[in-house]
Amino acid sequence: MKKFLRALLLPLAVWTGLSVMSGASAAQDNPAEIRLGISAAGVGGKPKIGGSVVANVHLRGLLENEFAKDGIKIVWYFFPGAGPATNEAFSNKKVDFGFHGDLPMVVGRSTGLKHKIILVTGRFGPLYFVVPAASQAKELADLKGKTISNFKGTNQQLFLARLLRRHGLTEKDFRIISQDTYASRTSLATGDIDGTITSPWALESRGIAKRLIELRDDKFVITPTTLWVGEEFEGKYPHIVQRLVNVFVKAAQWSSEEANRETQYKLWAQSGSPYEDYKNDWNGYDLKLRHSPLLDEYYVNITKKAVAETLEFKLIRRDVTVDDWIEPKYLAAALKELGLENYWTPLDKDGNPVR
Amino acid sequence: MNNIRKTIIAVAISSLLASPFAFAENAARSGVRAVNTQTEDLKRQIEALQQSINALQKQVETIQQENSDKATSSDVEGVRSDLENYKYDQERQYERKDAKSTRDTxxxxxxxxxxxxxxxxxxxxxxxxxxxxxxxxxxxxxxxxxxxxxxxxxxxxxxxxxxxxxxxxxxxxxxxxxxxxxxxxxxxxxxxxxxxxxxxxxxxxxxxxxxxxxxxxxxxxxxxxxxxxxxxxxxxxxxxxxxxxxxxxxxxxxxxxxxxxxxxxxxxxxxxxxxxxxxxxxxxxxxxxxxxxxxxxxxxxxxxxxxxxxxxxxxxxxxxxxxxxxxxxxxxxxxxxxxxxxxxxxxxxxxxxxxxxxxxxxxxxxxxxxxxxxxxxxxxxxxxxxxxxxxxxxxxxxxxxxxxxxxxxxxxxxxxxxxxxxxxxxxxxxxxxxxxxxxxxxxxxxxxxxxxxxxxxxxxxxxxxxxxxxxxxxxxxxxxxxxxx
The missing domain is CATH 2.40.160.10 (Porin)
Incomplete structure (x- = not known):
């Protein structure tokens, strides 16, 4: 028995020792790299996105410029698996910062992911409910009992629920199936689904689909996107978090300037979505309003609403408190340092300008 | 007395002699003024016209610039021709070079x-x-x-x-x-x-x-x-x-x-x-x-x-x-x-x-x-x-x-x-x-x-x-x- 145990334990001890040794690492003042998990990817899996301050920071190489002098490497992960993939990566300590829509961020927080909200990376914008070109529907209610596609687990699920509620409907009035973006667009073409929330431009130009609903000024269906930092990283490197927030705020100011509108569209087109699509989606909007990084009353209110809706739709089992989740000090310091304290207008809880 | 008379006569004669010349001078002066006014008007008109021409020139340049970003019918024909060539090539490749199966494989x-x-x-x-x-x-x-x-x-x-x-x-x-x-x-x-x-x-x-x-x-x-x-x-x-x-x-x-x-x-x-x-x-x-x-x-x-x-x-x-x-x-x-x-x-x-x-x-x-x-x-x-x-x-x-x-x-x-x-x-x-x-x-x-x-x-x-x-x-x-x- 002794011989047997020795034979079993010796190789096991060697293996364990090797495994533990490799995990050890020394603490440093600066991280070797900053890893950002972005819950989106370009067309066909390109590692480039458009339509936000985050895209501008990436495409203009702003973080790389900021941290090059310290030898800190910037690692961007663009996840086609969207918000859930960012959560998966963060759970496994693969990213330090995350760019999220509300639903996956709330669900992640509810399951115990420890991060702090530090910045808003975009808000408002259009929402299109698209139906096959031959559809006879004139309004959402005409689709009762029919098949609607939705990418469950992403913030699109909340968009749909809010849109249906706005029209006095619920998910139970339809047959809801889960498809990713590409599958739903294919299904629109084949006529296997009767509607979905998606960008209509390419589909319309091919004569496949048409818009049934276009919301352009609704403040409570499409919700803001957020940048958060993992608590562990923040605890170790608060000075790095501050510098990163400074870069994002500066980029938000550049993005908010009307003079840079066209330049942004052209930058974003690198994602594979055409320039014209961005023009269609963004023309007519005040850039300052959409690129505002402020953690204002509107943001707090709508995030609390998102938590309540996520609970109501049984997508989470545990409540999430918002006030202790937001860490505004980095944004406040960045606005002060850059002299931008009065550049953006904060919104009240209903989305109206405060001054 | 004679001197006074002489002086009066001389003044009268010189006045008579000078009057037509003064009239002519006055007339000439007013004529010049009119010409000057007309010239100024013309100048202003020319300047206004020049400005209009400049504005029109600018408009033309802007339109030309805008049009330079837009496709002409020749451009569209060129793209169409490329597209048709591509489609033909794809069809030919598909027919001769691509492996096929009856179902998704x-x-x-x-x-x-x-x-x-x-x-x-x-x-x-x-x-x-x-x-x-x-x-x-x-x-x-x-x-x-x-x-x-x-x-x-x-x-x-x-x-x-x-x-x-x-x-x-x-x-x-x-x-x-x-x-x-x-x-x-x-x-x-x-x-x-x-x-x-x-x-x-x-x-x-x-x-x-x-x-x-x-x-x-x-x-x-x-x-x-x-x-x-x-x-x-x-x-x-x-x-x-x-x-x-x-x-x-x-x-x-x-x-x-x-x-x-x-x-x-x-x-x-x-x-x-x-x-x-x-x-x-x-x-x-x-x-x-x-x-x-x-x-x-x-x-x-x-x-x-x-x-x-x-x-x-x-x-x-x-x-x-x-x-x-x-x-x-x-x-x-x-x-x-x-x-x-x-x-x-x-x-x-x-x-x-x-x-x-x-x-x-x-x-x-x-x-x-x-x-x-x-x-x-x-x-x-x-x-x-x-x-x-x-x-x-x-x-x-x-x-x-x-x-x-x-x-x-x-x-x-x-x-x-x-x-x-x-x-x-x-x-x-x-x-x-x-x-x-x-x-x-x-x-x-x-x-x-x-x-x-x-x-x-x-x-x-x-x-x-x-x-x-x-x-x-x-x-x-x-x-x-x-x-x-």
């Missing part, structure tokens, strides 16, 4: 290239006459297959799928030829919708030749097995052999964590009716084998340290033909049962699996005997993993990228493998390859250095309960390159 394969050396000489694998060898190169697996769907249900996802694969097998007669043996040959139908999100239950029926739903390792396809050598017990008990029949697999009451789209089915089950005579053969008796499995996965969030903790139990209840001396059929319905229990835990970078097997099988007591006896075999395999790298994180693995980069990872492992072929008889009456009770310790790693390619390395220490001249403890070093496509 994916070609896949697995190849293993191996070198191994051992401390004791061996002659196995070659017929006599042969010499003892201590090391050899080998190609243990070369598998080629196709899979796809025969019917795609876009609305409910009740798809009908197929899989067909062939694997090369060496001939034991010492020739240089090899066979391509049928491996998978099945169709699978999804009875329940697969488009209703992660919460939905699943139920499939797989008909044809397929892997058995027993335990953990026996269900894993060739490319997913973690170690170079298979666990001894399932190999000796025949659980890696594909069998022919129908197997229902499903799950129910899934726990879903939407934070990472993590799905943990509370109950998984499988139940199958098969020939029980292994692959590529008809049944050799009138008794069918029943195979089944149930597993329970802990319903916890993805972030929990207990995620992917699964406990399962399996059974295989079959009847075998027991042959005696001279190929005499001693029993057409001899016992051939296997019971199993397994634990699976995967919380990357850590992972562990444990499997237990117990086999009960009738055999002829001796080559010339007409009596049969039951052998009770037992096996355990414990495997512990630690991975350096991101191979097992879907998010990182599927992250968008331009190049062919892949998260390089090294999965280190330790395995303890034990098999006792017959608890009632330590040396004789051995089932399978006639091995004694065996302990195998393996330490090694899998180095994933490209998307579908890994280099495997392992050091195995084999220890028998009873060493003999023919059966000595030995150490083996193996390295294997495995690629799939």
């Amino acid at each position: 994916t070609i896949y394969g697995t190849v293993q290239l191996r070198y191994q050396a051992q401390s004791e000489g061996t002659r196995s694998g070659n017929p006599a006459p042969n010499g003892e060898r201590y090391n050899t190169f080998d190609v243990p697996t070369a598998l080629l297959g196709v899979r796809g769907n025969l019917y795609k249900d876009y609305v409910e996802g009740k798809n009908l799928e197929y899989q067909f694969s062939l694997s090369y097998g060496k001939r034991a007669n010492g020739t240089n030829t090899a066979d391509f043996n049928l491996q998978d040959a099945f169709v699978r139908y999804n009875f329940l919708p697969t488009t209703d999100g992660l919460e939905g239950n699943r139920l499939t029926a797989t008909i044809g030749q397929q892997l058995l739903p027993f335990g953990i390792e026996a269900q894993a396809a060739e490319d997913l097995r973690p170690t170079i050598n298979l666990a001894t017990a399932p190999a000796q008990l025949g659980l890696f052999n594909r069998q022919i029949g129908v197997v229902f697999r499903g799950d129910a009451h899934s726990f879903v964590d939407y934070s990472a789209n993590y799905r943990a089915p509370l109950f998984e089950y499988a139940l199958g009716l098969i020939n029980g005579n292994y692959s590529n053969k008809l049944d050799n008796n009138n008794g069918k084998a029943v195979v089944g499995r149930g597993a329970f996965t802990l319903p916890v969030d993805y972030a929990s340290w207990l995620r992917e903790l699964k406990i399962g139990a399996s059974f295989y209840k079959g009847s075998k033909l027991v042959a005696g001396a001279g190929a005499v059929n001693l029993d057409s319905h001899g016992r051939n049962d296997i019971y199993g229990f397994d634990i699976y835990y995967n919380h990357a970078p850590y992972g562990a699996t444990y499997e237990y097997w117990q086999g009960r099988s009738d055999y002829a007591i001796a080559a010339n005997s007409t009596r049969t006896r039951e052998a009770r075999s037992t096996g355990h395999t414990l495997t512990l993993f630690y991975t350096f790298g991101d191979q097992f994180f879907n998010s990182v693995k599927t992250a968008a990228k331009f190049d062919d980069s892949w998260p390089q990872s090294i999965q280190s492992f330790y395995r303890f493998d034990y098999f006792d072929p017959n608890r009632g008889d330590e040396v004789s009456g051995i089932r399978g390859h006639g091995r004694d009770t065996l302990h195998v310790h393996t330490i090694g790693f899998n180095w994933f250095f490209a998307e579908t390619t890994k280099l495997q390395f392992g050091i195995n220490r084999y220890r028998y309960m009873h060493e003999t001249d023919e059966q000595k403890d030995y150490t083996e070093v193996q390295t294997q390159l495995q690629y799939t496509f």
Whole structure:
């Protein structure tokens, strides 16, 4: 028995020792790299996105410029698996910062992911409910009992629920199936689904689909996107978090300037979505309003609403408190340092300008 | 007085003489003023005209600039011509150069290239006459297959799928030829919708030749097995052999964590009716084998340290033909049962699996005997993993990228493998390859250095309960390159 145990334990001890040794690492003042998990990817899996301050920071190489002098490497992960993939990566300590829509961020927080909200990376914008070109529907209610596609687990699920509620409907009035973006667009073409929330431009130009609903000024269906930092990283490197927030705020100011509108569209087109699509989606909007990084009353209110809706739709089992989740000090310091304290207008809880 | 008169006369005369000239001068002056005014007006008009011309010039330049960004009809014709050329080229390529199939098809394969050396000489694998060898190169697996769907249900996802694969097998007669043996040959139908999100239950029926739903390792396809050598017990008990029949697999009451789209089915089950005579053969008796499995996965969030903790139990209840001396059929319905229990835990970078097997099988007591006896075999395999790298994180693995980069990872492992072929008889009456009770310790790693390619390395220490001249403890070093496509 002794011989047997020795034979079993010796190789096991060697293996364990090797495994533990490799995990050890020394603490440093600066991280070797900053890893950002972005819950989106370009067309066909390109590692480039458009339509936000985050895209501008990436495409203009702003973080790389900021941290090059310290030898800190910037690692961007663009996840086609969207918000859930960012959560998966963060759970496994693969990213330090995350760019999220509300639903996956709330669900992640509810399951115990420890991060702090530090910045808003975009808000408002259009929402299109698209139906096959031959559809006879004139309004959402005409689709009762029919098949609607939705990418469950992403913030699109909340968009749909809010849109249906706005029209006095619920998910139970339809047959809801889960498809990713590409599958739903294919299904629109084949006529296997009767509607979905998606960008209509390419589909319309091919004569496949048409818009049934276009919301352009609704403040409570499409919700803001957020940048958060993992608590562990923040605890170790608060000075790095501050510098990163400074870069994002500066980029938000550049993005908010009307003079840079066209330049942004052209930058974003690198994602594979055409320039014209961005023009269609963004023309007519005040850039300052959409690129505002402020953690204002509107943001707090709508995030609390998102938590309540996520609970109501049984997508989470545990409540999430918002006030202790937001860490505004980095944004406040960045606005002060850059002299931008009065550049953006904060919104009240209903989305109206405060001054 | 005269002087005064003279002066008056002179003034009068000079006045008379000067008047016409003054009038003329005045007239000239007013004429000049008028001309000047007209000139100024003209100048102003010219300036205004110049400004208008400038504004118009600017407008023309702007319009020209705007138009320079827009396509002309010639440009459109050019693009159309290019498009037509492209379409023609595509059609021609498709007709002459592209492989086609009637249905959606994916070609896949697995190849293993191996070198191994051992401390004791061996002659196995070659017929006599042969010499003892201590090391050899080998190609243990070369598998080629196709899979796809025969019917795609876009609305409910009740798809009908197929899989067909062939694997090369060496001939034991010492020739240089090899066979391509049928491996998978099945169709699978999804009875329940697969488009209703992660919460939905699943139920499939797989008909044809397929892997058995027993335990953990026996269900894993060739490319997913973690170690170079298979666990001894399932190999000796025949659980890696594909069998022919129908197997229902499903799950129910899934726990879903939407934070990472993590799905943990509370109950998984499988139940199958098969020939029980292994692959590529008809049944050799009138008794069918029943195979089944149930597993329970802990319903916890993805972030929990207990995620992917699964406990399962399996059974295989079959009847075998027991042959005696001279190929005499001693029993057409001899016992051939296997019971199993397994634990699976995967919380990357850590992972562990444990499997237990117990086999009960009738055999002829001796080559010339007409009596049969039951052998009770037992096996355990414990495997512990630690991975350096991101191979097992879907998010990182599927992250968008331009190049062919892949998260390089090294999965280190330790395995303890034990098999006792017959608890009632330590040396004789051995089932399978006639091995004694065996302990195998393996330490090694899998180095994933490209998307579908890994280099495997392992050091195995084999220890028998009873060493003999023919059966000595030995150490083996193996390295294997495995690629799939």
